Amino acid sequence: MLNSLEMCAGAGGQALGLEQAGFEHQGLVEIDPDCCKTLRANRPAWSVFEEDLRLFKERAADFRGVDLVAGGLPCPPFSVAGKQLGPRDERNLFPDALDIIDAIRPRAVMIENVRGFLSAVFQDYREGLKKQLKALGYTTDWRLLNASDFGVPQLRPRVIIVAIKSDQADLFDWPEPDTHNPLSVGEVLHDLMAEKGWRGASAWKLRADEIAPTLVGGSKKHGGPDLGPTRAKQAWASLGVNGLSLGDSAPERDFVGMPRLTVPMVARLQGFPDEWKFVGRKTAAYRQVGNAFPPPVARAVAQRVNDVLSARRINRARA
Numbered sequence: 001m002l003n004s005l006e007m008c009a010g011a012g013g014q015a016l017g018l019e020q021a022g023f024e025h026q027g028l029v030e031i032d033p034d035c036c037k038t039l040r041a042n043r044p045a046w047s048v049f050e051e052d053l054r055l056f057k058e059r060a061a062d063f064r065g066v067d068l069v070a071g072g073l074p075c076p077p078f079s080v081a082g083k084q085l086g087p088r089d090e091r092n093l094f095p096d097a098l099d100i101i102d103a104i105r106p107r108a109v110m111i112e113n114v115r116g117f118l119s120a121v122f123q124d125y126r127e128g129l130k131k132q133l134k135a136l137g138y139t140t141d142w143r144l145l146n147a148s149d150f151g152v153p154q155l156r157p158r159v160i161i162v163a164i165k166s167d168q169a170d171l172f173d174w175p176e177p178d179t180h181n182p183l184s185v186g187e188v189l190h191d192l193m194a195e196k197g198w199r200g201a202s203a204w205k206l207r208a209d210e211i212a213p214t215l216v217g218g219s220k221k222h223g224g225p226d227l228g229p230t231r232a233k234q235a236w237a238s239l240g241v242n243g244l245s246l247g248d249s250a251p252e253r254d255f256v257g258m259p260r261l262t263v264p265m266v267a268r269l270q271g272f273p274d275e276w277k278f279v280g281r282k283t284a285a286y287r288q289v290g291n292a293f294p295p296p297v298a299r300a301v302a303q304r305v306n307d308v309l310s311a312r313r314i315n316r317a318r319a
Contacts, residue, residue, distance in 0.1 A: 002309055005029075005063050005104065007053055007071030007097055011038045011278060011288035013270065014072055014112060015046075017298025022306050026066055029056045034280040035288055041279050053096050060103040067309055069101055070110040070302075072293045098132055101163075105136070108305050109163040112293045115144055117159045129161075139169035145297055149177035152271040152294045153188045154212040160301050164308060171308040175300040184209045185239050185269065192265050198251040204259065207240040212269045217290030227261070246286055263289060271296045 001024045006015050009028035012035075019025065027047045030036050036050040049056055073093045101109055117126070130140045140163040147156035164172050186208030194201035213235040216228045227236050227243030236243035240258050247260030261269075263278055263285045271294035278285035 002067040002306055004068040004070055005060075005066045005100075005106070007069065007100065008073055008093065009035070009039060009048075010072060011035045011292050012042060012276070013272070013292030013295050014070060014298040015039070015043075016272070016276065017293070017295040017300075018068070018070060018302045020295065020299040021302035023068060023302060026063060029053055029071075032288075034284040037279040038277070038288060042276055053093055053100075057096050057100045057103065060100040063104050066104055066106050068108045068110060068302075068305060069097075069104055069106040071097065072112040073097060094129060098129075098136075101133070102136055107165050107168070107309055109133070109138065109140075109161070110301060110305060111161040112298070113159045113161070115157045115159055118142075118144060133163045134166075137165055138163035139166045141172075141174075143174055145174075145301070146177075147271065147294045147297050148182050148211050150175070150294070150296045150300050151178055151182050152269075152296055153182045153185060154215060154269050154271075154294070156214050156294060158293065158297065160297075162301065162305065164305070168308055168311075171311055173304060175304050182211055185212050185241070188268060189261075189265050192262070192268070193250055193259060196250045197253040198255055198259070199253060200251070200255065204240050210239060212236075212239070215266055215270060215290045217287045217292075246282055248282065266290070270294055 002022060003026045004018055004023040005026050006018070006028045009015050009030040015025060015028055025046050027049055028039060029049045029051065030039065031050070031052050033050065036048050039046060039048045097111065133140045140161065142159055142161040144157055144159055147154055147158065162172065186205035189208070190201060190205040193204060213228065213232050216232070226245055227233060227241070233243035237258065242258040242260045245260060246266070247262050249262060251259045263282060264274065266286060267276065267278065267289045268274065270289050270292055272289070278288050280288070
């Protein structure tokens with residue numbers, strides 16, 4: 001089985017997708033304590049390193065021989081919702097990721113980030129990243145993928161960067177979008193909304209007839225969980241959802257009004273299986289979900305990476 005090391009693992013969205021694509025994790029690095037608790041609770045056998053990536057990189061060479069280095073590096077340096085400071089943002093971990101890649105020299109690299117990474121202001125930075133990876137022996141490509149093209153019922157565009165050793169890079173193809181549209185919010189969440197017998201669940205299902213707006217994790221500097229800025233809340237309201245806060249449970253039988261989503265509901269909208277549990281209070285749990293990389297998208301890309309690496313192993317075995 002192919003193996004991997006994951007940087008900035010969060011609550012396991014990408015790690016779960018990689019697992020589903022046939023990768024066995026040799027280690028997951030994550031600084032947030034609640035995320036680490038979630039990873040350990042769901043996969044006790046995983047080796048979770050609860051520490052800053054900048055410190056972990058000092059012993060990254062211990063993982064030489066790993067097939068894939070993956071990760072969802074912090075988004076704020078490139079997010080259009082922020083100041084887009086890019087390399088001038090202290091949260092930018094691309095240089096540290098490059099140090100880890102240099103130390104390990106995996107056969108492939110897979111990094112997720114926000115669509116702002118493709119902004120014109122970062123063109124020189126992107127080309128510089130490509131040159132640095134080329135100097136390490138990799139051919140690099142990136143693509144903007146929409147989660148809704150892979151069955152996730154949410155408008156969630158994300159940039160995926162894939163770098164593969166240059167002698168194998170021509171074997172890599174990006175995954176094709178699903179031929180069917182994803183289910184609507186109402187179709188996906190109806191059973192959860194109705195689990196306490198809410199009489200309005202069926203009518204709500206008909207109203208929530210589109211995919212969800214982008215879920216946002218939010219900053220720890222701000223208050224409790226909500227479903228985003230004003231425009232996002234308006235989009236949720238059009239689906240019959242109260243986006244001002246999250247609920248603790250499904251609506252009661254005689255509830256009247258717009259229901260709130262619960263953490264299990266937003267997790268399902270993010271593409272997590274129902275059995276994946278998030279540890280921590282509601283705000284912490286919601287942030288873990290909102291900041292996650294949807295597992296179905298991670299699985300689709302990682303499967304193509306697996307195909308490349310497995311093909312080389314098959315060829316070597318035949319030789």
